[in-house]
Amino acid sequence: MENKDTPIYTILAALYDSLMGDVDYEAWADFIDEIIQTHHPNPIDVMELACGTGSLVLSLAELECYNLTGTDQSQAMVDIARKKSNKQDAGINFEVQNFLHLEMDATFDAIFSVFDSVNYLHNPEEILTMLENCWKVLNPWGILIFDFSTPKNSLEAENYLNNDKGSAGNLRYFRESKYDPEQKFHYNLFKIEEVEQDGKTVLERYKETHKQRIYTLDEMLSIVKESSYHLIAKYEDFDLIDADENSTRVTMVLQCRKQQ
Numbered sequence: 001m002e003n004k005d006t007p008i009y010t011i012l013a014a015l016y017d018s019l020m021g022d023v024d025y026e027a028w029a030d031f032i033d034e035i036i037q038t039h040h041p042n043p044i045d046v047m048e049l050a051c052g053t054g055s056l057v058l059s060l061a062e063l064e065c066y067n068l069t070g071t072d073q074s075q076a077m078v079d080i081a082r083k084k085s086n087k088q089d090a091g092i093n094f095e096v097q098n099f100l101h102l103e104m105d106a107t108f109d110a111i112f113s114v115f116d117s118v119n120y121l122h123n124p125e126e127i128l129t130m131l132e133n134c135w136k137v138l139n140p141w142g143i144l145i146f147d148f149s150t151p152k153n154s155l156e157a158e159n160y161l162n163n164d165k166g167s168a169g170n171l172r173y174f175r176e177s178k179y180d181p182e183q184k185f186h187y188n189l190f191k192i193e194e195v196e197q198d199g200k201t202v203l204e205r206y207k208e209t210h211k212q213r214i215y216t217l218d219e220m221l222s223i224v225k226e227s228s229y230h231l232i233a234k235y236e237d238f239d240l241i242d243a244d245e246n247s248t249r250v251t252m253v254l255q256c257r258k259q260q
């Protein structure tokens with residue numbers, strides 16, 4: 001039986017929360033909240049881009065500080081996020097949106113995107129398109145917060161991500177992870193099997209190839225310089241500490257100083 005090629009975050013969506021079982025989304029939400037409160041005087045409307053299954057925006061909802069929206073290009077991820085939100089009665093508005101083609105009537109005081117989602121943009125032009133799209137839906141003096149992972153992270157992560165495996169429900173996955181330092185692309189190939197209740201008979205095989213462009217801090221700073229934003233901070237990991245070329249994850253904070 002051949003592995004059916006599926007778009008990213010379709011079949012993997014049902015496995016995603018177990019894949020991220022060790023991630024402390026509450027602490028991450030506290031970090032995003034700290035950034036918003038530090039850099040915006042009166043944040044009310046806040047949107048997460050590429051929210052996945054909504055774990056972070058749901059943790060943020062527990063703080064009861066913001067009107068929250070979560071968006072992601074994957075219908076399967078958004079369906080799971082909505083289900084979790086309804087269960088928690090979190091009152092978050094979820095929409096399927098590709099950040100390369102954002103189409104929204106609402107505007108926001110802060111927009112954020114975490115966990116390497118921006119690394120799915122494969123070149124500076126795509127990042128600039130995402131930045132421009134956010135500019136259109138940010139209120140004057142609104143802030144855009146996004147993180148990205150760096151080559152140092154990929155060099156470290158390649159070893160422990162490669163050959164990773166796991167399961168949830170009737171699905172199990174096997175991951176091959178490879179970083180190409182010359183092209184600065186990180187590939188994660190997920191082979192996924194759907195199995196019968198007996199756990200042995202394989203009903204279907206799928207594969208999702210996740211390709212992420214890994215940016216150095218210098219590269220990202222040059223891209224941001226070409227945009228209309230003001231860079232107001234760049235943080236390392238999960239602290240309000242200035243990032244540098246040795247950082248594995250950088251969280252950028254950009255300000256939209258446009259007229260009303």
Ligand SMILES: C[S@@+](CC[C@H](N)C(=O)[O-])C[C@H]1O[C@@H](n2cnc3c(N)ncnc32)[C@H](O)[C@@H]1O
Pocket residue numbers: 008009020049050051052053054055056071072073074077097098099100113114115116117120
């Ligand atoms: C690593 S997951 C992170 C999800 C979530 N932010 C989290 O912390 O769990 C990357 C997410 O980026 C989304 N994504 C990738 N490309 C996108 C695009 N062009 N527009 C919107 N979402 C995108 C994927 O669907 C996926 O949900």
